[in-house]
Amino acid sequence: MKRLVGKWLLLPFSGVYGVLMDIRNWLFNSHLLKVFYPSVYTVSVGNLTVGGTGKTPMIELLIIRSLRQVPSQTGQTATLSRGYGRQTTGFRIATDIDTASTIGDEPLQLYRKFTPFIRICVGERRAEAIQSLLVRYPETEQILLDDAFQHRAVQPHLSILLMDYNRPFYDDYPFPAGRLRERRKGARRADIIVVTKCPTDLFATEQQRIVAKIRPYIRSETPIFFAGLQYGQPVSFATRQAVTDVQDVVLVSGLANADPLEQYVRQTFRLIYHHRFADHHAYSRADIDHMLADLPPQTGLLTTEKDWVKLDALLTPTERDSLPLYYLPVAVAFLSGDEQAFTHFLVKSSLKNR
Structure with a gap:
């Protein structure tokens, strides 16, 4: 209820923002602001x-x-x-x-x-x-x-x-x-x-x-x-090859809306815990240390492909080769x-x- 009331209180400000964006679009549509037309x-x-x-x-x-x-x-x-x-x-x-x-x-x-x-x-x-x-x-x-x-x-x-x-x-x-x-x-x-x-x-x-x-x-x-x-098979950080024996996982995501991902992981694996971060989260070594310290035995750390490129850069070669770390490819279907x-x-x- 409180959230709904807050939304209605903010609607006038949304109206102002909408008008400002309308003016901006009109300036572009009228060519009063410069528009570039690519040759390719x-x-x-x-x-x-x-x-x-x-x-x-x-x-x-x-x-x-x-x-x-x-x-x-x-x-x-x-x-x-x-x-x-x-x-x-x-x-x-x-x-x-x-x-x-x-x-x-x-x-x-x-x-x-x-x-x-x-x-x-x-x-x-x-x-x-x-x-x-x-x-x-x-x-x-x-x-x-x-x-x-x-x-x-x-x-x-x-x-x-x-x-x-x-x-x-x-x-x-x-x-x-x-x-x-x-x-x-x-x-x-x-x-x-x-x-x-x-x-x-x-x-x-x-x-x-x-x-x-x-x-x-x-x-x-x-x-x-x-x-x-459409999600693919988990891919190993170490080999960059798909694996088929992943069962228990701790999920790590930095997405704007991680609900669909979590739902899929729950249906496909045994989800132990989900570390949720903000979209485009800049991971730190402390983040990795915390997640690895809490990782249960016989459990893989599973993340998204865009989170993988950031987490992978923080790992030592030994960690990358020895730890059960995986990412999930995803494609439009x-x-x-x-x-x-x-x-x-x-x-x-x-x-x-x-």
């Missing part, structure tokens, strides 16, 4: 809501799709994000010496998984970053912008908007009463809507209900797709029929805009 095909992945909607798994899906199309070419695709949580500034192209503190946890995750086939870049001024990238690597043919829906200074060729099934934007409000970065009508800029983190058995009638709720805020021609998350339609739309957009 650019895809934006973002959301209206603060927190995780599955942007990194979506970026990974787009990367894998591009590598399958042209498997022999290296560096044709690049990703660009601001590098949330990094301690550096300016444009930077990831190299082997980079860490989560220099480029951010999610860019480092992408670098470890996809180098040398693509380039991973960070830069808070993305228009300038794109131009710098193309000067250094003019062979670049595709740029994937991570978390760029509100970055109006760059106009992408295709804008993919993600909505968490568990936190629909049509039931939410702008800051501070809600979690929206702008008003719901901002969804009209999207070319594709993907409802993420859906149950795999989501009924068609429920999908239709969600579509009806989204439709008033988007263009009539904008397609809506549904997808869940479209509901029945949607993957083919989604892929068809991507191909059509790419052919139209290249």
